[in-house]
Amino acid sequence: MKLVDRPLYMDKIEKFIDKTVIKVLTGMRRVGKSTLLKIISDQSLNNINENNKIFINLDSLELLHVRNARDLAEHLKPLIYKSQGKLYFFFDEIQLVDGWEQVINGLQVNYECDIYITGSNSSMLSGDLATRLAGRYVNFEIQPFTFSEFGEAFKHLELNKEQLFQKYIVLGGMPFLHFFDLDEDPSYKYLNDVYHTVMVKDVLEYYQIRDVDIFNRILDYVMENISHTFSALSIRNYLKSENRKISVDTVLNYLDCCQKAYLIKKAPRYDTVGKKLLKIEEKYYLTDYGFRQARGFSNQKDIERVLENIVYIELLARGYQVKIGKVQDKEIDFIAEKEGQLEYYQISYLMENESTRSREFGVYQEIQDNYPKFILSMDIFNFSQKGIIHLNIIDWLLN
Template sequence: MVKRDLYLKRIRPFMNKDLIKVITGIRRCGKSVMLELIQQELMKDGIPAKAIFSYNFESMTLSHLCTAKALHQDVLEKTKGHTGKVYLFFDEIQEVHEWEKAINSFRVDMDCDIYITGSNSKLLSGELSTYLAGRYVEFIMYPFSFREFVDLIQEAQPGRSTTDCFRQYLLYGGMPYLWNLQYQDDPVKQYLRDLYNAVELKDIIRRKQIRDVDLLERILAYVTTNIGNTFSATTISKYLKSEGRKVSPETVLNYLHAGNEAFLFYPVKRQDLVGKKILSIQEKYYLADHGIREAVIGGNMQDINLILENIVFLELKRRGYNVTVGKAGEKEIDFIAERQSERIYIQVSYLLASPETIEREFGVYQTIRDNYPKYVLSLDEFDMSRDGIIHMNIRDFLLKSDTPMAN
């Protein structure tokens, strides 16, 4: 079991506190394992196992508890007679109808520490979640970072180079279960296709009660193919019309939102650096895991520039940055990453193989007069920094403990 230290570090200050800990993220990214790791830490700190009560609502054995009333009654029965604080863990809580009522009742009526997971970003935004307003903290989990991937591979194969690890990471991504498949090509791709289908069926079609499955699949395929490219709902609507499917931009937008809510992909808005405003049209989208794209669409190595962008984007999100795409006149900056008072600018390129490419990647910063750090990331092995703009190998950036500035 890989210890997800990045997330544990963020959760620890809230352990044994009365705030509800909510862990969200795409299916199979490691949320269930995170609950196990938290339980291990609690027991290591002296909490007896008998004080820990765990429910996984993906199990059919708990299907009779998928209402707030039934769950509430079961927890009360199991904890009856227990003295001292109890620790309650609920995995994939969204399967429980009106779960917020039960969770809030536990919080009010019991001496307890509560942890829940869910595979939907709207888990805490519905009407019923007003019960929990101001009473929870949320942690978004992502698949393995390249740092976690390298640590896992090199622990089993100490002589494996980071360069070799990165080639594998480019193709297969960071879904934790792939380790159990020993990164064999066919089983890995089968698993990732099944994951994609499970997200589509369980977290989008069923949850949103979508009837036109063919239309949904076409829209999801368009986004998956065009990660890192700028487009809008109208763009997709026109594309589908050319394919013989007439659909309004509003319908496309609803389907895009459903994919966002399932953590299948992330929208990234554009920021006008001249007008200093967020633009409301022409977003970009990035996938929750680029390995899914290789399994479902293929062509990761042919579209390596887009895959590298996807990897860097997710790394910035893992590190807690708010990320936008920069627009400076007619030029575009791949990422503006902001976190509290920090801001960094990042350009991503496969290789700086020609003077034209070098000028494009470095020259985009000419119109930006502030003093925030500016980076160009590529797979080149030697330092090409110039004019105060820092060039860094993408692998080195990903292996840093936090920001590119960290020691």
């Protein structure tokens, strides 16, 4: 199988190859972290003797017995002894091993080595653990395929960019979809299976959540309302209307667990006038909105909100920090920041009527700085005006 190159990540990772810092690839299950390890080994380290590359996949059947630091150390010893020279370690789904950081620290102390690890839970780099590895790791969060990567994966089908984008809207960007050639039935079956794997292994089991029904209802609410501002209180009130009692704290806890498993993303709201983050009415997005369609929601029906989700994940993949902007009583879809520079984005499905154009362009009148201001839509005509740049969303995604 030909691997799809992912230059957005490889350009960043290659700067740290053969450096003493630990390279940590995080992200939701099945977004391609293992494949990136293979690309690093086969392409960036293709001049290294294969005996000096040690791969440990903690998700494999052969390593089900390796679940603590001692087990992992014992498993590594014979692999290390048959190698000579600098060692390159690749640990996949390292969070499955209790105390794994002790092994990583020990390898760095005892051997000349370069270490790459993947994990599917952000808690692996939180609290005490971050302290133990402080200053000795660099983290890369991996997202599903961008539309550009999606097009590369399916270029053999010889579809035009509009046809590909229609498929991208309903299927999302999980890399394994490459095997189904855009056939929707097996794709949705796969997406449902991944969704349940993430939910069960990385949320319900990992955090020992017992009330599965309530948890599912909360997550379905988030799926239905992506790109809408809402609060934990609004979710509690929604469940109360269905005669389901739950506290706001429990709602927040469940949402936090889903974020730590990289299943959903929370975008904070930023008051551009008061220059401060707001604690209420945040927005949530799905790491892969294909789950939404597979779960029975219609991405075509909610096209504008799905487009917003697509742009949000794209900006994260491009390395931006993203917030929702509040300007007086109006909202800017995204304020994207990278290296101290800002960009503003408004997302619309179509701007064929004057009232829509007035709304989308009008919000920028409240912003006095000179940072780039964009409006993205499906229109093929260019409505740019007064220094505000209007782009076709497909062209922007492919740029």
